[in-house]
Amino acid sequence: MNDSGNTRLIMWVAQLLAILLGIYLGVVIFTLVTG
Amino acid sequence: MNVQKCVSDGVEVVRRRRWMTTRRGGASCDHDRVQYISLPRLAGAVIGLVLIASGITMMFLGMRAVMDIGGYCASGGAYVIESECPNGTGPVVILGLVGGLIGAGIYKISSVSLPGTNLLLLAWSALFLALGWNFWEYGITAGLDVGWIICGVLFVLIAAMPLFSRWSPRRPGP
Numbered sequence: 001m002n003d004s005g006n007t008r009l010i011m012w013v014a015q016l017l018a019i020l021l022g023i024y025l026g027v028v029i030f031t032l033v034t035g
Numbered sequence: 036m037n038v039q040k041c042v043s044d045g046v047e048v049v050r051r052r053r054w055m056t057t058r059r060g061g062a063s064c065d066h067d068r069v070q071y072i073s074l075p076r077l078a079g080a081v082i083g084l085v086l087i088a089s090g091i092t093m094m095f096l097g098m099r100a101v102m103d104i105g106g107y108c109a110s111g112g113a114y115v116i117e118s119e120c121p122n123g124t125g126p127v128v129i130l131g132l133v134g135g136l137i138g139a140g141i142y143k144i145s146s147v148s149l150p151g152t153n154l155l156l157l158a159w160s161a162l163f164l165a166l167g168w169n170f171w172e173y174g175i176t177a178g179l180d181v182g183w184i185i186c187g188v189l190f191v192l193i194a195a196m197p198l199f200s201r202w203s204p205r206r207p208g209p
Contacts, residue, residue, distance in 0.1 A: 007072050011151030018081040022088025026131070029089065030096045033130070034123040 072149060079145025086138025087158050093131030095165045100124045102173045106183070135162070156197045163194035 100121045101108055108120035139158060146153055167190030174183030 008151045010072060011077075011149060014077060014081055015084055015151075015154060018084035019088045022085040022090075023092050025085065026089035026092025027096065029130070030093050030127050033127045034097075034100065034121060 076145045083138045083142025086134045090131040090135025097124050097128035160194040163190045167191050
């Protein structure tokens, strides 16, 4: 992907989704481990 | 040779060409300011952020589980334990800590040449604000506990440290 006005938007969306996925996985792992 | 030359402020700059990036010709370093999203680096940044966020979440939840039983606990050993740690709390907090640190390393390496905002230092604030929230919540709702409120104040101050650094969240770009 080369540079365009959308690169920052792509980064923001990707990072936001990564954070939300991480929180979800954190809750799932905590629930599984502590049972 | 995989080397690029350009001129910046009258000084010739020679740099090694970055992987997966292209340069649009010309002799001005301004072209280096054109930023690209490298898919492997984006994937690394995403994986790093997932590890950081899941690590902070696990530490947050593990801390709450311990605070639910009074704020301290122990497991194993030869002595009789008054407050046994909730099942799996210790491993999950350690897992969150190690996973978060590994994720921070992966994100740091991967996000170097990516455009946009670098969130790494904000992870510091996120961690201490999340844990500080627990101190505030348990210090106020479960009867006024000055000790925990002091810890909450300290954690908020620690979380605010990036505000006083010379760090800029914006990567150099156009």
